Amino acid sequence: MILSKILTRFLVVLSFFILLLSPLSLYAAGQNETTDFLSDDFYEDTADVAPETGDPLEPFNRAVFQLNDHAYTYIFNPVAKGYSAVVPFDIRHIIDNFFTNLEEPVVFINCLLQGRFSDAGSTIVRFLANSTIGVGGLVDFANREIGLEPVEATLGETLGVWGIGDGFYLVVPFFGPSTLRDFTGTVIDSLAMTPYYTCIDKWSVKTGIYAEKTTNDLSMHIGEYEDLKKLSFDPYIALRNSYFQYRKKIREHRVFPENE
Amino acid sequence: MKNNLLIQLTLVCFFLVTPLVSHGAQRPDPTEQMKPFVHKVMEILKNADFKEDPKCIICKRLIDVSRERFDFNEMSKRVLGRTWRKLNKEERADFVDLFTRLLQYAYIGKLEQYTGQKVIFRGERIRGKRAEVKTELNDGQQSVAVSYIMLLEDDQWMIYDVIIEGVSLVRNYREQFKEILRKEKYSGLVRQIEKKVKQLEEERKKRFSQKIK
Numbered sequence: 001m002i003l004s005k006i007l008t009r010f011l012v013v014l015s016f017f018i019l020l021l022s023p024l025s026l027y028a029a030g031q032n033e034t035t036d037f038l039s040d041d042f043y044e045d046t047a048d049v050a051p052e053t054g055d056p057l058e059p060f061n062r063a064v065f066q067l068n069d070h071a072y073t074y075i076f077n078p079v080a081k082g083y084s085a086v087v088p089f090d091i092r093h094i095i096d097n098f099f100t101n102l103e104e105p106v107v108f109i110n111c112l113l114q115g116r117f118s119d120a121g122s123t124i125v126r127f128l129a130n131s132t133i134g135v136g137g138l139v140d141f142a143n144r145e146i147g148l149e150p151v152e153a154t155l156g157e158t159l160g161v162w163g164i165g166d167g168f169y170l171v172v173p174f175f176g177p178s179t180l181r182d183f184t185g186t187v188i189d190s191l192a193m194t195p196y197y198t199c200i201d202k203w204s205v206k207t208g209i210y211a212e213k214t215t216n217d218l219s220m221h222i223g224e225y226e227d228l229k230k231l232s233f234d235p236y237i238a239l240r241n242s243y244f245q246y247r248k249k250i251r252e253h254r255v256f257p258e259n260e
Numbered sequence: 261m262k263n264n265l266l267i268q269l270t271l272v273c274f275f276l277v278t279p280l281v282s283h284g285a286q287r288p289d290p291t292e293q294m295k296p297f298v299h300k301v302m303e304i305l306k307n308a309d310f311k312e313d314p315k316c317i318i319c320k321r322l323i324d325v326s327r328e329r330f331d332f333n334e335m336s337k338r339v340l341g342r343t344w345r346k347l348n349k350e351e352r353a354d355f356v357d358l359f360t361r362l363l364q365y366a367y368i369g370k371l372e373q374y375t376g377q378k379v380i381f382r383g384e385r386i387r388g389k390r391a392e393v394k395t396e397l398n399d400g401q402q403s404v405a406v407s408y409i410m411l412l413e414d415d416q417w418m419i420y421d422v423i424i425e426g427v428s429l430v431r432n433y434r435e436q437f438k439e440i441l442r443k444e445k446y447s448g449l450v451r452q453i454e455k456k457v458k459q460l461e462e463e464r465k466k467r468f469s470q471k472i473k
Binding site for chain 2: 037038042043089093220227230231232233234237238240241242245246248249250
């Protein structure tokens, strides 16, 4: 029931945004998303001539980056640190499982849209198993007992698979690095999740849930941003480059090739 | 004309066959070469007491040990890109020295947080003289994927890049250096790295003087 609600809402919103985004497909479509560290091209200047994705909004992005940096340093990080001191790792892990499980239907739809049918299959098995035997998603039973690892699939990636370009690099206030296409995808993905929350009509509760999820996520990664900042010469570029490299990695979905 | 074509064909065949022949020869295994090195570093870390070591004698030992598996020369070359070709021998040596010092401070800071994580080898792939050894750093709760990119030099596999969760260290520094090189030329880059090393050095000293008080 809730699954079909999510599906309908997802498709309605999606078709609307496709109309909006389609002119973008003319811009930087069909990028090669594979990385080969063993190739010298990876370190060549030619690879730099056309960087991952343009950053025409750099001055704006840098300003938002500063804003996020302050928000992180003075609000989010202290909160996450306090939170991780009070809430033990096991509990944070359970909360993480719970939110991951809620997102599974959206991942499933995106897998289908990308033609990744075996990933779609394992996602739906994960969702069903974890929601029942895994006590409503609190335990990642499917990963632990059946060996089905969580699958990554977002609408940003789906749109990419369909040949829609990134548009441009975008730093979103209180959210972080993204691109026009990927952030649009994020917004739709989270709109598709709203059936869960229709029973909650108070804004304060919805915000509370989001804050909890964000704090919990962050508490698993304390210190990573500080390291990046401390060791880099231009944290803005370091983060932009890390974002694109990391994104490539999680979207390759490849099994590590043995000897060639 | 015909003769020419024949010579060319022979040459092509020769080039095609050569790599096959060298493939057949006994070649050292990158993972097998990594294992004793990782073991050595772990041993140093296990016995290390960073709190009692304000001058960081262990850091120097770690860097000396790393030299047997890391090729800092190759790393510097890739991090500078086109600029490397314009440098003379002395400048190159100086840069390698400086960049190694940066890595020393950058990564020893990380190693101080070592609390008995395990390194699990997750496979390798080899293409010609290049290899990737995939490992997983696991502390029982979370795991981090770390890949080492290596080059075969004589009979030794030497690391020239480290990929943490898909992010290449060399590529990341390279993107930042590119901007600095464009704006401030090579001398500006050297100045900035020197400044960074000094800053990291002083932070370390300050941490220890606070502890003593």
